[in-house]
Amino acid sequence: MSRTFILAFGIFLTIASSITGLVIIPNWQFQALKPVVKLDGTRYPEVYFGDQARGREIYIDQGCIYCHTQQVRMKGYGADIRRGWGTRRSVPRDYLMDRPHQLGTQRMGPDLASIGARQPSVDWHAIHLYNPQLTSPGSIMPRFEYFFREVRSGEAAPADAIKVPQQSNGVTHIVPTDRGRALIAYLKRLNQSFPLPEANQ
Amino acid sequence: MSDTTQQNPEEQQPQADPVFTLHMAAMREMQEPRDGIAPTPVSYIICCFLALLAGGWYMGYYGGEWTANGLSERPIAGIPPTAPPQDPMVLGKEVFGACIQCHQESGLGVAGTYPPLARSEYVLGDKRRLVAILLKGINGELVVDGKVYNSQMPAWEIREDEEIAAVLTYIRASWGNKADPVPISLVTAVRKETAGKGEWRSAALDEFAATAPAAPAAPATPAATETPAAAPVK
Amino acid sequence: MIAQPIPPVVIPEVEARIEVDGSSRPVIVLYWGTSLIWLTIASIAGLISSIKLHSPEFLGGMEWLTFGRIRAVHWDTAIYGFGGLAASGTLLWLQARLCQVRLPYRNLLLVGGVVFNIGLVLGTAGVLMGQSTGVETLEFPLWAMPLLVVPYVFIVIANFTMYFKKVTKHTYVSQWYLMAVTVWFPILVLSAEACTNLGAVDGVAQAIANWWYGHNVVGLFATPTGIAAAYYLIPKVIGKPIHSYHLSLLGFWSNAIFYNWAGTHHLTGGPLPAWTITLGVVGSLMMFIPVITIGINHHMTMLGSFHLLKTSPTLRFAVMGSMIYTLSSFQGSLEALRSHQEVTHFTHYTIGHVHFGMYGFFAPLMFAMMYYGMPRLMDQEWSSARLIRIHFWCTVVGMLIYVTAMCYAGIRQGLMMNDPSIPFLNIVRFTIPYLALRTLGGLILLTGTIAFLINFVRIITPHKYTWKTPTMLDTERDWKKLVELEKQSENGGTK
Numbered sequence: 001m002s003r004t005f006i007l008a009f010g011i012f013l014t015i016a017s018s019i020t021g022l023v024i025i026p027n028w029q030f031q032a033l034k035p036v037v038k039l040d041g042t043r044y045p046e047v048y049f050g051d052q053a054r055g056r057e058i059y060i061d062q063g064c065i066y067c068h069t070q071q072v073r074m075k076g077y078g079a080d081i082r083r084g085w086g087t088r089r090s091v092p093r094d095y096l097m098d099r100p101h102q103l104g105t106q107r108m109g110p111d112l113a114s115i116g117a118r119q120p121s122v123d124w125h126a127i128h129l130y131n132p133q134l135t136s137p138g139s140i141m142p143r144f145e146y147f148f149r150e151v152r153s154g155e156a157a158p159a160d161a162i163k164v165p166q167q168s169n170g171v172t173h174i175v176p177t178d179r180g181r182a183l184i185a186y187l188k189r190l191n192q193s194f195p196l197p198e199a200n201q
Numbered sequence: 202m203s204d205t206t207q208q209n210p211e212e213q214q215p216q217a218d219p220v221f222t223l224h225m226a227a228m229r230e231m232q233e234p235r236d237g238i239a240p241t242p243v244s245y246i247i248c249c250f251l252a253l254l255a256g257g258w259y260m261g262y263y264g265g266e267w268t269a270n271g272l273s274e275r276p277i278a279g280i281p282p283t284a285p286p287q288d289p290m291v292l293g294k295e296v297f298g299a300c301i302q303c304h305q306e307s308g309l310g311v312a313g314t315y316p317p318l319a320r321s322e323y324v325l326g327d328k329r330r331l332v333a334i335l336l337k338g339i340n341g342e343l344v345v346d347g348k349v350y351n352s353q354m355p356a357w358e359i360r361e362d363e364e365i366a367a368v369l370t371y372i373r374a375s376w377g378n379k380a381d382p383v384p385i386s387l388v389t390a391v392r393k394e395t396a397g398k399g400e401w402r403s404a405a406l407d408e409f410a411a412t413a414p415a416a417p418a419a420p421a422t423p424a425a426t427e428t429p430a431a432a433p434v435k
Numbered sequence: 436m437i438a439q440p441i442p443p444v445v446i447p448e449v450e451a452r453i454e455v456d457g458s459s460r461p462v463i464v465l466y467w468g469t470s471l472i473w474l475t476i477a478s479i480a481g482l483i484s485s486i487k488l489h490s491p492e493f494l495g496g497m498e499w500l501t502f503g504r505i506r507a508v509h510w511d512t513a514i515y516g517f518g519g520l521a522a523s524g525t526l527l528w529l530q531a532r533l534c535q536v537r538l539p540y541r542n543l544l545l546v547g548g549v550v551f552n553i554g555l556v557l558g559t560a561g562v563l564m565g566q567s568t569g570v571e572t573l574e575f576p577l578w579a580m581p582l583l584v585v586p587y588v589f590i591v592i593a594n595f596t597m598y599f600k601k602v603t604k605h606t607y608v609s610q611w612y613l614m615a616v617t618v619w620f621p622i623l624v625l626s627a628e629a630c631t632n633l634g635a636v637d638g639v640a641q642a643i644a645n646w647w648y649g650h651n652v653v654g655l656f657a658t659p660t661g662i663a664a665a666y667y668l669i670p671k672v673i674g675k676p677i678h679s680y681h682l683s684l685l686g687f688w689s690n691a692i693f694y695n696w697a698g699t700h701h702l703t704g705g706p707l708p709a710w711t712i713t714l715g716v717v718g719s720l721m722m723f724i725p726v727i728t729i730g731i732n733h734h735m736t737m738l739g740s741f742h743l744l745k746t747s748p749t750l751r752f753a754v755m756g757s758m759i760y761t762l763s764s765f766q767g768s769l770e771a772l773r774s775h776q777e778v779t780h781f782t783h784y785t786i787g788h789v790h791f792g793m794y795g796f797f798a799p800l801m802f803a804m805m806y807y808g809m810p811r812l813m814d815q816e817w818s819s820a821r822l823i824r825i826h827f828w829c830t831v832v833g834m835l836i837y838v839t840a841m842c843y844a845g846i847r848q849g850l851m852m853n854d855p856s857i858p859f860l861n862i863v864r865f866t867i868p869y870l871a872l873r874t875l876g877g878l879i880l881l882t883g884t885i886a887f888l889i890n891f892v893r894i895i896t897p898h899k900y901t902w903k904t905p906t907m908l909d910t911e912r913d914w915k916k917l918v919e920l921e922k923q924s925e926n927g928g929t930k
Contacts, residue, residue: 234607
């Protein structure tokens, strides 16, 4: 065998072994995981559909992942659970429907794995997305005002308008656009509070 | 660039360019690099092998179960001892972290949207009603301190009784509020009483508060020595 | 080889070198030149995202410039634009020189370079328009990827052709690394794209594939190219052989074996089976072996030649790069530990570490490569020693400010996040001064990059008059002086 062959083959072998060990074998192990059927007949986790699926695409294209994780670490490792970000650790089964995954590795903002359980109010999400300073003074989150139609004082507010706590530039109400509504639907759906047996470790 | 000696910096006139003056830089270069043959000390090789051994041991020791759901690197030995009860003010402040997004750290809420906790009659008043709000959440119009608020508060029944009692004790004794602590037994009792109910509406809540607590049921526990659930606040 | 009168007998190596450099000129200049433009774009994108973090109103209201998009653009242009092009240029130039063969398929490679740049522009535009795939480091929309992959295939083919046609008998250590890069990188990109954006796996397995790739694009692409450059430049400039062939061998193979496995430490504490994370931790810890080995090898080679750092810009960048390779790898190995991750995971510490590695190790080695290569390719000297000094000190100072601020803030941030009694917004407020400090560091880095760019533009444009000796760091050479001399010589010529 020539040295060149050893070099090329060795190089190939290193990467082939790691993709086998780190991607193929875990993926094969995960095949055994299936959604669980709840007592009321619904499944957990459920596929994303309608507004939730569209909202997920918006979450991805706005790059929320660079500041927000969607994973809760186990009790005693970090303070995720004590901060109320979740009631249990996240497990592989929670992510069966996630494609692409949005686990995230940065927490410039809080974890969102269970934001839907922590904060089910549509109004809160709308106001927070419209201007984070209104609900979280000092936040460094960007404003997503382009997801909302502004209603100024003097204009008639539609029935689904959301009142803004502090008026600025005469904006009294905001109405989420389709995209805003979808994003909020996705955020509300994020909920890992269903107790899975494997989470007790 | 590669010159090892210092050159006299300033310059000569440009001159005619035979091919090699054109390639000044290539000319003055050192030879292409070669390999030296200094031997590797045996002790260094041994160190590398020891490192490999350590890595193998680490792999085996922290490998967990080698299954898709083997999420802990070490099997938990037995049931962890139950933690001693915490000071409710400390625990309460910690739990309150989840409430800040609406009610704010100052306890003042957001004007027109989220009601304040400081000097709120709902916080300082009937403890049973307060526990019920926290457990089930509340939706719709609510009058606090003479102002109308309209929003939605999530149900927190997923949190432990101890945590709920602690956070209520905390909000009843912060930002100038001075009210007595909420006992854990009360939370347990109200949780039983409200089981199966959905989120409150203002009217339903008033009705619930007006009914006498299922007196014989809850205080039957030894916790009866604590402040009775419906004790009036001064 | 001091600037003595030209030796009468031309040794074959020099002849071959001149021919090889002549053949590779247009390709390498295209790759290196555009890589610097992408570095500038990446720095500006990074600066915008950095400013947005301490003043969120900055450039607010424009959807295409929202933080989540410009942040993705920053990393992708840095790794593929600057990293990809600079490393490919380095790869082709070094391989041609070390094999002593003319660069093959020059036209193909030129077209490839242009297509690669078009791919980068389209990918960046796609991300800014909201077509990001949402998979970190693979954000470019799928339709832009062929434009990046196909040109790289040309590079791989050219590299193998040179290797199999090589005139030299010996295979130098740099060549091992270069061969490895061309095998690893296409496999990496294709399998990672298949696993993530093409959906071969999903859920948590996809997260593992994502970080297997995210870590390896640094570890199996940037790092080997950087090490190859260091292995070439250090002995070349000081004129001594590399310390030990055996250590080179040990360093190469241990690096190849262990670096692959380190990726999962990016998901420590996440919903992964414990064994996958443990594999990542062990892989990272085992990296001590190659890092120490390569460190010893470089250090022992440099021993006795440190005084040359005063004059040679190439050597200064190269030694800075290989020293920080050791330091940042140590930092990375320790960072992988679970107890360390409990604090620093999810914080700015990671960002500090990435920049320590990329801007302290990889980028300086690429700069060193260009400082060494451009005068040879262009037959001109660097016009200004002052600009080189500005570039060097801006790189060092900017990088140190950046990394120190981020790592310190990251540790404090992590400790505060693990104390649930501290409200989250207080932690955010705590980090803001450090985020501002990072903007300052980034600004200094950008200044250095622009200084280099000016020097680079000057060296690729033809001039009648050029310095006749290499531009060393301790000379007072300046642009203006060169222009004056040029005028004088013109006047002198006409008189």
